[in-house]
Amino acid sequence: MDDSSPEVTTALEAILMASRLCQKVREDLTEGASIQKSDRTPVTIADYGSQAIICKLLKDTFPNDLVVGEENSTELRKPDRSNLLAQVTRYVGDFYPSASSDEVCAWIDLSSHSVRNRFWTLDPIDGTKGFLRGDQYAIALALIENGVVQLGLMACPNLYVSKNQLDGKKGCIFLALRGRGTFQMDLEGKASQPLYVSKVAVPEKASFTESVEPDHADHITHLKLAQKLGITQPPLKMDSQAKYGIVARGEATLYLRVPSPSEPGYKEKIWDHAAGAIITEEAGGTVTDLDGKPLDFSCGIKLEKNRGILASNGILHGVVLKALEM
Incomplete structure (x- = not known):
């Protein structure tokens, strides 16, 4: 193709x-x-x-x-x-x-x-x-x-x-x-x-984006993770998969989506991430779930084998995954 x-x-x-x-x-x-x-x-x-x-x-x-x-x-x-x-x-x-x-x-x-x-x-x-x-x-x-x-x-x-x-x-x-x-x-x-992702290699200089709606993700965990990584910039709150777009063009280093505490077992819908994920990946970034596993789009309408979402510039992906384990 x-x-x-x-x-x-x-x-x-x-x-x-x-x-x-x-x-x-x-x-x-x-x-x-x-x-x-x-x-x-x-x-x-x-x-x-x-x-x-x-x-x-x-x-x-x-x-x-x-x-x-x-x-x-x-x-x-x-x-x-x-x-x-x-x-x-x-x-x-x-x-x-x-x-x-x-x-x-x-x-x-x-x-x-x-x-x-x-x-x-x-x-x-x-x-x-x-x-x-x-x-x-x-x-x-x-x-x-x-x-x-x-x-x-x-x-x-x-x-x-x-x-x-x-x-x-x-x-x-x-x-x-x-x-x-x-x-x-x-x-x-x-x-x-x-488009190309950012080249930020130091967590302290990173920025992140998250959803506007607090019920869509765990914003408190996002904030704690940012503090752990030394990120001082406030999150760029944005609706929709546009968040993947701004990671792809280097305006945000990370896109975080930790499941909301009200729905800890929530499985993401495939249409909410398929287009955005490849847009970030083909710009040089990395997209996985919170356990570092690739997103599996073969399980029906939900990402049944994945937990949450982490999109990054690739350089900092491992650092963020490690911080999520702690």
């Missing part, structure tokens, strides 16, 4: 389309644009629209491939959600003008929760709460073959282009191809440039 392969070109087209839909929905966001799923995670029109577009495009191009996606149309099909479904259909219609509500639901439901030797995994909006706040979110797509991520793409419409442009241009696409490196582009899929 190379950067001109059908997998890369199709995935990039899908991510770009979904990114435009999400930006449009965010501009138009009103109170009625979100509902509550049974797990109380906010779901937006953009979640459904993004998944519909990406699943349709992938299935049109690769009809034999499975897409393991986060959403399904169960909530949308309820009679009291007819207005919400109409809005999703309208936004998808900007890309597929003849799309009916039934077709949009069918496209959303092209995803499954079973895996094969080759499949795609999709988070149509990773960081839904960040999306609703106007902060960071990502559209994340990855191709997995025999349990190993081969291709990862991530659109981050609200992420600044570089740390030197905090008040400047926003919007990035990250693309990583196994053995070919990681690249950042603009939201039109242009201006490609290679």
Whole structure:
């Protein structure tokens, strides 16, 4: 597989389309644009629209491939959600003008929760709460073959282009191809440039990123670990897999995700890490669980054989793992 392969070109087209839909929905966001799923995670029109577009495009191009996606149309099909479904259909219609509500639901439901030797995994909006706040979110797509991520793409419409442009241009696409490196582009899929992790080799000079939501990880353990390592910079709190992106381009040295004390046995979903992990790895970094084991994407929709997440610039990975043991 190379950067001109059908997998890369199709995935990039899908991510770009979904990114435009999400930006449009965010501009138009009103109170009625979100509902509550049974797990109380906010779901937006953009979640459904993004998944519909990406699943349709992938299935049109690769009809034999499975897409393991986060959403399904169960909530949308309820009679009291007819207005919400109409809005999703309208936004998808900007890309597929003849799309009916039934077709949009069918496209959303092209995803499954079973895996094969080759499949795609999709988070149509990773960081839904960040999306609703106007902060960071990502559209994340990855191709997995025999349990190993081969291709990862991530659109981050609200992420600044570089740390030197905090008040400047926003919007990035990250693309990583196994053995070919990681690249950042603009939201039109242009201006490609290679990315590399930081060269920080002393823990005291390191920085780390973590989730915004305190129930997503053990922030107290993160803080204690940082103190043990001599890290003095405050954590960069960020929603979504965008955290992998800033490690990949050297703005953070570490991404920590120790399971929350409220759910110590929590197993991460594959769509929350597949794209981000290869983006960090192909930029020269290392991604493992908290025991130093590679992430195993062959166990279904969860990383059943892994505990937590540690992403780093590679240089400090062993030091951090050792500190975690103490």
